[in-house]
Amino acid sequence: MDSDDRVVAGRAADGDPQAFEVLVRRYSTLMRVYARSILGMNDEADDVVQEAFVTAWQQLDSLEDLAAVKSWLMRIVSRRSIDRVRARHDHDDIIDYDPPAEAEASPAQAAQTRSLASAVGTALASLPAGQRRCWLLKEVAEYSYREIAADLELPESTVRGLISRARVNMAREMQAWR
CATH class of the missing domain: 1.10.1740.10 (RNA polymerase sigma factor, region 2, helix turn helix motif)
Known part of the structure; x- marks a missing residue:
């Protein structure tokens, strides 16, 4: 292992x-x-x-x-x-990730976690598809820029730009949640 x-x-x-x-x-x-x-x-x-x-x-x-x-x-x-x-001819990208609450989480913490997950999902859904894919591979899958570029068959400089714009857009969209 x-x-x-x-x-x-x-x-x-x-x-x-x-x-x-x-x-x-x-x-x-x-x-x-x-x-x-x-x-x-x-x-x-x-x-x-x-x-x-x-x-x-x-x-x-x-x-x-x-x-x-x-x-x-x-x-x-x-x-x-x-x-x-x-x-399925359904081209709407819907992010519906609801992380499980910790066993010891209070109802207030659980509500805050659900609110954060909903806000992140909404923010991700507002990103253009290329930015969303790059952001998910970088932030969720923890890929390197080189791995993302290879996976999506894009130049590494393009991946860096997409992730940079995605981070700016995510920060702007998440501002209301803070």
């Missing part, structure tokens, strides 16, 4: 189901959050993540840079999610 991605992915590529299980445990939550941010629905997000892992299991041996397995998995889930959006 503590091995780096290159070692775990190499073992999984050699057909080790336990190594692949480590990858699933390591990245399924991140992939689910990202899929949900694109799809706006939990049930579809779970299906997309499952499909992405099936694809990954079938094609892992074709991955050239095993250390890049995280970005490769995120690229698969991103493309699967976008395909789902296109297939």
